[in-house]
Amino acid sequence: MTKRLTQTVSRRTLLAGGAALAAGPLGAPGLAGAQPAAVKVGLIHPVTGFVAYNGQQSRLGGTMAIEDVNKAGGIKSMGGAKLEALLGDSQSKVEVGVSEVEKMNEQGVAAYIGCFQSPVGIAASQAAAKYGTPFLVDVGASDLLMSRGLKNVFRLKPGFGVCVDDGIASLGALNKAANGVAKTAVIVHESGEFGTGTAKLLAGKLPSIGIAAKELIAHDNPTRNFDNIALRIRSLAPDIVMMSNYGNEYMLLARTLYQQKVNVAGFFSILGGGFNYKFVKEMPDVSQYMMDVNHWYNPKSPQAQALKKRVEAAGALFTFEVYLTYTNVMLLADALEHAGAADKEKLIAALAASTFKAELMPYGPTKFVNGQNEGGRPATMQSLKGEIEVIAPEQFASAKAVFPKPKL
Known part of the structure; x- marks a missing residue:
């Protein structure tokens, strides 16, 4: 039935x-x-x-x-x-x-x-x-x-291969416009096929835009506490934190990094499962300046x-x-x-x-x-003042990117 x-x-x-x-x-x-x-x-x-x-x-x-x-x-x-x-x-x-x-x-x-x-x-x-x-x-x-x-x-x-390619190109353009401020990254991902596959692709392609992956950090689903991962990230001191995980873990990790005042040039996710209206409306301070390459509607x-x-x-x-x-x-x-x-x-x-x-x-x-x-493409978004703005591709953009983000 x-x-x-x-x-x-x-x-x-x-x-x-x-x-x-x-x-x-x-x-x-x-x-x-x-x-x-x-x-x-x-x-x-x-x-x-x-x-x-x-x-x-x-x-x-x-x-x-x-x-x-x-x-x-x-x-x-x-x-x-x-x-x-x-x-x-x-x-x-x-x-x-x-x-x-x-x-x-x-x-x-x-x-x-x-x-x-x-x-x-x-x-x-x-x-x-x-x-x-x-x-x-x-x-x-x-x-x-x-x-x-x-x-x-x-x-x-698009699948994660196209999303990673477009995301790398977008991050490379942002970093170039900021005079190459970002040189290292840490990738945090869920341990399933989605997160692991995306993380491996990212680690292999980041050097093409002058950024090295310091470490790939996997986590289980569900994960209820990210304190140790946040401490690990702070000790590695990357310029960029990249996240590929589902909604609850995405938002919890973002909140933990904010609470522990992990300062980086940017939070840039590929297919971040929690980057949505629910996140930016419920946690505008946490989400502010975070960026994501993901599925989005045509505004x-x-x-x-x-x-x-x-x-x-x-x-x-x-x-x-x-x-x-x-x-x-x-x-x-x-x-x-x-x-x-x-x-x-x-x-x-x-x-x-x-x-x-x-x-x-x-x-x-x-x-x-x-x-x-073959015609499916992702968009690059940024959370700005409690709203999600498209920052790339240019023909769909509703705002200009803020990168690097101001320090906490």
Whole structure:
């Protein structure tokens, strides 16, 4: 049975009508104008566990998009077929994510979207491949997701390889403009595939911009105390601290470094899981001047601004999980329109050939190569006075960077 969506009252208001997705009239034999069968979409996210907030935000974006597709008339090339959400909770566990795939397969799912965490997404998409079912990666950053040669896996956003390349270029430009003030860095990362892979890439590429990685420091998930790591960083005295971890650990580490007055030229993260509106609004002093290279919406997109207002009006935050999962549902709906059917082979072919325009994102043209969208790019942001400003690329910039940051 499909799991129920658990949200706050304001989110229920936002998703009014979404609960009726699975209960919509499917028509009855012999009735004129019977509604075509719904297309079942599996949304698998960690809505409980240590990254539950992130998973709930992804689910919010996905269910909003499904509601919007249905309100706009459903999949027109399929006679107005509606999308139906099958909601799965991975609980941040690989085996549970796989179990959700199996369960939804029995329910006749046409495609999956998920799973926020790379390890869960790797296993879940592999399980989906057994049935030839399309799997759209909404947030997972590991490039292992896309390097296995699976024909059913698609990722619209950039992976950590592209994010690291763009982040290194951005940091190099900032440092050059500041007369090369930064010469050393310490990289703090979560010990899973996402953080470890990103940290290794960073350590190998930093010398190309004249910065040496003094040390890579791994931590477990979850971690409740960063005092010893902060003391270690202070003893190493780097010019830059770089972080690649999930939300709770990102924010706790940032607060610990602030409290222990660790003075550096800059805090510069790549795919910092906690660099979002929740962080900068709750801890404006801690977040001030911190920078991150990450998924972000196009601030010049009217569609993105309209969705942001809807989300915020309902009391939620417009975090990257919301608009990334929302956009993936829209990508799937576009592919269904072109395929004209929920047939898995036709749908995979439509996704592979897709030229979907990601209106919400600061991307170039969509072009999938081995399932990876070549047009997906990250943005570089900085927290300034309790707001998140885009500082690069220039065509999307809303503010100029402050680097090096003033000392505490």
